[in-house]
Amino acid sequence: MSARDLFTFRNPHFTRGVGITAAILIVTAIVGFIVLPFAQPWVQFANVWDAICSAAGVPQRLAGVAAPEQAKRLSEVVLTSHTLSRPSQEAIGRGATLAQRCAICHGPTGLSRADSPNLAGQYAAVIYKELHDFRSGARTNAVMSPFAVNLTDQEIADLSDYYAFLPRLPAYHPTPQLPKPSIVIYGAPMRGIAPCGSCHGSLDNKTGSPWLEGQSEAYLKAQLQAFASGERRNDISQQMRNIARAMTPQEIEQAAAYYASQPPDIVKAVD
Amino acid sequence: MLVNRKLILAHFWFAFAVFGVALTLGAWQMFIRSPIGTWLSNPELYYRSLTAHGTVMGYVFPTLVAMGFGYAISESALEQRLVGVRWAWAGFWLIVGGSIMAVIPIALGRASVLYTFYPPLIGNLFYYLGVVLVVVGSWIWVALMSINLRVWRKAHPGAPVPLAMFANVAGSYLWAWTAVGAALELLLQIIPVAAGLKATIDAGLARVFFSWTLHAIVYFWLMPTYIAYYTIVPRAIGGRVYSDNMARIAFILFLVVAMPIGMHHTFADPQVGAGFKFVHSAFTALVTLPTFLTVFTICASVEIAARLRGGRGMFGWIRVLPWDNPMMLALAFSFVMLGFGGAGGLINMSYQLDASIHNTQWITGHFHLIFGGAIVIMYFAIAYDLWPHLTGRELNDLRLIRTQLWLWFIGMIVTTFPWHWVGILGMPRRMAYFDFGDPAIAPQALSVTFSAIGGFILLASGILFLVILARGMRAPQAEAGSYRFAVAVHQSATVPVALNTHALWVALMIALTITNYGYPILTLATTEGTSVPAVYVGAQ
Numbered sequence: 145m146s147a148r149d150l151f152t153f154r155n156p157h158f159t160r161g162v163g164i165t166a167a168i169l170i171v172t173a174i175v176g177f178i179v180l181p182f183a184q185p186w187v188q189f190a191n192v193w194d195a196i197c198s199a200a201g202v203p204q205r206l207a208g209v210a211a212p213e214q215a216k217r218l219s220e221v222v223l224t225s226h227t228l229s230r231p232s233q234e235a236i237g238r239g240a241t242l243a244q245r246c247a248i249c250h251g252p253t254g255l256s257r258a259d260s261p262n263l264a265g266q267y268a269a270v271i272y273k274e275l276h277d278f279r280s281g282a283r284t285n286a287v288m289s290p291f292a293v294n295l296t297d298q299e300i301a302d303l304s305d306y307y308a309f310l311p312r313l314p315a316y317h318p319t320p321q322l323p324k325p326s327i328v329i330y331g332a333p334m335r336g337i338a339p340c341g342s343c344h345g346s347l348d349n350k351t352g353s354p355w356l357e358g359q360s361e362a363y364l365k366a367q368l369q370a371f372a373s374g375e376r377r378n379d380i381s382q383q384m385r386n387i388a389r390a391m392t393p394q395e396i397e398q399a400a401a402y403y404a405s406q407p408p409d410i411v412k413a414v415d
Numbered sequence: 416m417l418v419n420r421k422l423i424l425a426h427f428w429f430a431f432a433v434f435g436v437a438l439t440l441g442a443w444q445m446f447i448r449s450p451i452g453t454w455l456s457n458p459e460l461y462y463r464s465l466t467a468h469g470t471v472m473g474y475v476f477p478t479l480v481a482m483g484f485g486y487a488i489s490e491s492a493l494e495q496r497l498v499g500v501r502w503a504w505a506g507f508w509l510i511v512g513g514s515i516m517a518v519i520p521i522a523l524g525r526a527s528v529l530y531t532f533y534p535p536l537i538g539n540l541f542y543y544l545g546v547v548l549v550v551v552g553s554w555i556w557v558a559l560m561s562i563n564l565r566v567w568r569k570a571h572p573g574a575p576v577p578l579a580m581f582a583n584v585a586g587s588y589l590w591a592w593t594a595v596g597a598a599l600e601l602l603l604q605i606i607p608v609a610a611g612l613k614a615t616i617d618a619g620l621a622r623v624f625f626s627w628t629l630h631a632i633v634y635f636w637l638m639p640t641y642i643a644y645y646t647i648v649p650r651a652i653g654g655r656v657y658s659d660n661m662a663r664i665a666f667i668l669f670l671v672v673a674m675p676i677g678m679h680h681t682f683a684d685p686q687v688g689a690g691f692k693f694v695h696s697a698f699t700a701l702v703t704l705p706t707f708l709t710v711f712t713i714c715a716s717v718e719i720a721a722r723l724r725g726g727r728g729m730f731g732w733i734r735v736l737p738w739d740n741p742m743m744l745a746l747a748f749s750f751v752m753l754g755f756g757g758a759g760g761l762i763n764m765s766y767q768l769d770a771s772i773h774n775t776q777w778i779t780g781h782f783h784l785i786f787g788g789a790i791v792i793m794y795f796a797i798a799y800d801l802w803p804h805l806t807g808r809e810l811n812d813l814r815l816i817r818t819q820l821w822l823w824f825i826g827m828i829v830t831t832f833p834w835h836w837v838g839i840l841g842m843p844r845r846m847a848y849f850d851f852g853d854p855a856i857a858p859q860a861l862s863v864t865f866s867a868i869g870g871f872i873l874l875a876s877g878i879l880f881l882v883i884l885a886r887g888m889r890a891p892q893a894e895a896g897s898y899r900f901a902v903a904v905h906q907s908a909t910v911p912v913a914l915n916t917h918a919l920w921v922a923l924m925i926a927l928t929i930t931n932y933g934y935p936i937l938t939l940a941t942t943e944g945t946s947v948p949a950v951y952v953g954a955q
Contacts, residue, residue, distance in 0.1 A: 150912050150919055157913030165671065165923050168701070169694075169930060176693030200934060201688025203942050222948065329456050330848060334855045348459055351950065 219282040219378040221273045223352045228268040231305035239306025242299055245291065254310045259360040265312030265408065270354040272304040274378075283378040312408035315358035322405045325398040327391065335390040340399050346406070352380070361404035368396045416494050417487060417898055420805045422503055426483030427798060427805075429511060430476050431881060437471035438877040440464045445830070445870035450851045450860040452867070458847035462527040465845075467518060469530030472786075474549050475514050477636040480794050481590070482506070482556040484639045485583050487801055489560060491898040492577040492646075493567045499559045506559075509552030517545025525953050529845070531629065532605060534621040537949040540609040543601050550594050557587040575910040578659055579646040579900045582666045586638030588921050589631060589670055592928070596627025596677070608949045615946035619686030620939040626677035627932060634673035634702075636786055640793035641665070644713050644746065647800055650901035651742035654720025659903035660914060661712045667920040668705035672698055674924050675931035679764045683773050686945070687935055692766060694931055699764035706757060710750065717746070719904065741816045745796035748824040752788035756781060759835060774845075777838025780831040787873075788827040792820065795880055802887045803895040810887040819883060822876035830869030833862035 153159050181187065181195035189195040197204070243250075246263075250256050254264025263271060277283040278292030279300070295303075326332075328346055331339035341347035345355040356364065370376035371388035379385055388396070417423070444464055446452040455461070490497050497503060519541065520526040526538030564576065564584050576584075604621045607613045645662045649655055656662060678695035681687050718732055726732025737743050759781040762768045772778065802810045810816075837859045842849070851860040913919055939945060 150916060151922075155913065157911055158919060161671075161913065161919055161923065165927065168697075169927070172694045172697040173690070176697070177690040180693060181690070196690070199688050199690025199693075201686070201691065201938065203938065324456065326850070330454075330850050332853075333846075333850060334853055342458065347457060 216377060217281045219273070219277050219380060220280060221276045223269050223273055227351075228272055228301060228304055228308070231268065231309065235302045235305045236309045237306075238299075239302035239304070239309075242303050243306050246303070249287065253313065254307055255313055255315055256360065259362045261354075261359055261363055262315050262408075263307040264310035266307055266354055267349075268304040268308035269352055270304075271307050272300055273352060275300040275303065277378040283376060312358075314407050315360075315404075320405065321407070322402045325395075325402050327395040327399050328402055332390070332395075337387050337390050340403075344403070346403075355408070356403040357406035357408045359403055361400045364400035364403055365396060368400065372396070416496075417490050417804055418496050419486060419490065419500055419503070420807075422497070422500065422507070423483045423487050423801070424805050425507055426479045426486070427801075429507075430479035430483065431798070431884065433471045433514065434476045435877055435881050437468045437476065438874055440468045441472075442870040442874040444468065445867040448847065448849065449863045449867035451864055454848055459524060459527060461847035462529065463521060463524050466527050466529050467521045470517055470521065470546070471514070473530045473632070474546060475510065477639075477786075477790070477794075478549065478553045478590075479510060480797070481586060481635065481639050482510075482553060484642070484797055484801075485556060485560055485587065487805075487898070488579045488583045488642070488900075489563045491804075492579040492583075492900055493563065495563070495567055495570070497559070498563050498566050502555050503559055506552040506555030509555070510549050513545045513548025513550075513552060515545070516548060517542050520545075527952050531625060532600070532621070534600075534605060534608075534616045534618045535947050535949045536952060537605065537608050537616070538952045540606065543606050543609055547598070547601055547606075550598060554591060554594070557591040560584050560587040573909075575907070576915055577900065578656070578662055578903075579642055581663060581915070582638065582642045582645065585666045585670050585917055585920070586635060586642070588917055589638070589673060589924070590635040592921075592924060593628050593631035593635060593674060596624045596629075599627075600624035614949055616949050617939065617946045619684065619945060620936065622681055622684060623678070623687060623932070623935055623939060626680045627674075627928070628677070629680055630677040630699075631673040633782075633786065634669050636790050638666075638669075639797060640749065640790045641669075641709060643793045643797050643800075644709060644749075645716075646900040647797065648713065648742055648746050648901070649716040649720065650899060651800060652717065652720045652737050652740055653723060654716050654901075656901050656903040657712045657715035657719060659906065660910070661708055663910070663914040665705040665708045665712070667914070667917070668708070669702075670917065670920040671923045671927065672701045672704070675927040676702065676764075678931075678935075679769070682766060682769050686939060691931065691935055696764055696766050698927070698931070700761075703757070703761070706753070710753075713746070713750075716901075717743075739813065739817070741799055741813060741820060742796055744817055744820050745792050748820060749789045749792050749796075752784055752792070752824070752827060756785035756789055756831075760785065772838050774843060775838035776834045776842045776844050779844045780834030780838060783834070784827060784831040788824075788831065792823055792827075795820065795823065798880075798884060801898070802884060803893065804898045806888055806890075807892055807895070808887060808890040809893040809895075810883070810890065812883065812886070815879065815883055819876050819879040822872055822879065826869050826872030826874075826876055828869070829872060830866050833866040833869075837862050837866075 149155060151158060177196045177199040178192060181189060181199050187198075189198065243254075249258050249260040250263050254266075255262050274283065275292050275295060278285065278289050279295055281289075324341070324346060327337070328340045331337040331342070339347060340356075343350040343353040345357055349355055367376065368388045368391065371379065371384045372391065374385060377385065391399075444461060447455060447461065486497055486503060489495075517526075520539035521542060523539075526542035528536045528538040528542070532543075560583060564580060567580075568576070600621045604616055604624070608616050645656055676695050676699040678687055678692055679699050682692055682696075717736065718726075721732035721736050724735045724737070726735040759777070762772065763778065763781060799810060799816055838844075840859055842856070842859055842863075849856060849859075849863070851857055851863070
């Protein structure tokens with residue numbers, strides 16, 4: 145009973161075991177890599193090797209097909225949850241100086257009275273992305289774009305760090321807090337709409353998504369409508385456009401009114 | 416000859432205790448997601464619970480049962496004291512430590528990635544390290560099973576290895592090799608990202624690594640159940656194993672064909688070539704072979720018991736079977752659930768049929784029916800059978816035991832059949848919430864409600880199981896005699912070397928893994944630009 149007696153072609157168990165296994169493997173490989181690829185009438189293969197490579201999943205680049213020219217610029221910002229996660233005191237200080245020119249719309253404390261977004265305590269990654277998109281033209285706004293177009297990378301990072309550093313304060317929208325509408329906490333699964341709250345606060349927050357509590361109702365509504373019409377298109381992989389297009393006008397109003405009525409999450413402002 | 420009873424009891428008790436916790440979480444999940452529960456408005460809590468449920472039920476509970484049962488088999492079937500008892504305890508404590516280490520981040524909401532990890536989702540590092548410790552602890556068991564068999568072989572040169580031990584070691588080798596896939600995924604892909612050394616992850620490659628583990632792990636869970644079918648049930652009902660060699664062939668077939676089939680979990684994944692998907696699908700079809708062999712052999716063994724009791728006729732013998740014997744009852748329930756679950760599995764493994772139920776509740780129904788049903792009910796039976804030998808006390812409330820088994824069977828059917836049904840209707844899995852007020856899914860509300868009720872029947876049965884075992888620790892003392900396994904009708908004095916050793920089959924298992932996984936893994940690992948940014952759980 146040694147390995148010598150086992151692993152020898154004189155041992156019928158060895159011969160049969162290995163033989164049957166190999167035969168099954170060869171037959172299934174022939175069917176899977178040659179027969180089935182050719183059985184697909186809608187695919188043309190140059191030769192058998194081409195079919196085998198296709199079935200094996202060999203990565204191929206399609207030659208001579210250029211990416212279609214984009215009519216409008218898309219966002220090129222890459223965000224991870226580490227983006228600007230550890231700001232220095234100097235960066236925040238530089239950002240504070242730069243932010244003076246933003247104050248006319250976004251408020252000296254980062255709270256807007258002009259239906260512009262409140263920036264105090266907004267996630268750094270969010271401000272970073274929007275400023276980059278305004279600068280590159282992926283997002284455009286008659287008022288905002290001229291401010292962003294001359295910013296350097298360093299200035300964008302500093303501004304983002306500064307606004308993220310500011311404490312979150314209650315906004316100037318003193319409406320009574322509304323109950324959570326269905327679109328915010330449940331979404332509309334049958335229309336492929338995830339709950340607003342699963343990315344933008346109230347349930348959870350995700351990288352790259354702004355928290356929305358206390359933002360201006362008019363602003364939120366305008367952005368959702370802009371996403372729905374395709375006028376705004378700096379959302380990665382059309383995430384927001386797909387959602388906004390599927391929302392009813394009533395749901396857009398409910399979501400905007402709900403978020404505008406919420407106080408910001410004060411606890412999070414200190415971390 | 417059971418010497419290290421404390422060791423085995425420790426494995427079983429920890430396994431069943433965490434099983435109780437995970438079962439409670441499972442019932443809560445079913446309730447909160449069903450029309451009868453009030454939605455929490457916080458999906459994160461749901462996924463937290465789901466991660467704990469899956470991690471315990473997938474990694475900790477069955478592994479500990481297989482280990483405890485493996486030590487019991489090693490001592491009683493080989494009739495020799497366990498070699499390496501200290502190592503065995505070390506393995507046990509590694510698993511306890513690993514489980515605690517993994518559960519803390521889950522409870523804190525830092526690792527809600529589900530037990531299948533789902534990169535690019537990345538949770539807290541300690542969750543993954545905990546899982547690694549659990550696997551390392553179980554690998555000690557693998558080594559000990561191999562060493563104990565080797566020691567026995569030296570003392571009994573040329574003698575046939577007792578069937579229970581042969582199967583047990585086959586199961587341990589299967590686990591050792593199949594766990595390598597998840598280990599590679601964790602060590603090469605996930606842990607570097609979780610530790611902050613990298614910020615991107617090749618999610619496609621990670622999924623292929625996980626599929627290496629994810630299917631054969633089910634056969635590792637299945638091993639104690641099959642060992643119980645062959646070596647406990649016939650003895651417990653007064654029969655004999657129809658064929659010892661047939662049993663060995665079934666176990667070596669599992670060893671060879673359980674491994675190279677995992678890609679049927681990635682049928683919808685674009686990073687794997689269709690040819691490999693077909694090959695894996697074909698090999699998955701072959702796994703039915705050892706199961707059909709087992710069903711045939713066990714039915715024949717049961718018929719032998721019935722005929723010995725005076726049963727007659729083509730089917731008349733079924734009536735005289737000892738239906739009041741919990742082992743008989745457990746076997747019958749297990750076979751019914753294996754039949755339905757296995758039939759569902761054939762649909763999952765078929766490339767085209769899978770498309771209609773991929774990622775629906777059908778899949779959840781399928782693996783609960785197979786694992787929670789067919790497999791776990793035999794874990795209960797194993798515990799009931801071993802308990803008097805481990806505690807030295809009697810376990811004689813058969814009525815309560817039968818009630819527990821009935822409840823588990825009914826509960827599992829009531830839970831999983833509606834799940835299959837709503838899966839066919841298209842209900843997706845891994846969802847924390849369904850709005851049953853929506854007219855499009857309102858008709859599914861009734862099925863989901865039934866399913867949730869089934870969950871509570873299962874919970875009741877699980878609690879009863881723990882109560883029976885706990886009462887067994889305080890029952891009057893009684894000598895249970897030595898622990899025996901079923902013998903075959905024709906117990907042959909010699910067994911061909913190929914059916915008495917594992918080397919050939921382990922070699923084939925590794926060879927098929929290389930042919931079926933080698934190329935996809937190699938191309939994915941060497942192709943540039945296939946990584947995506949990690950998504951950290953709990954990070955903004």
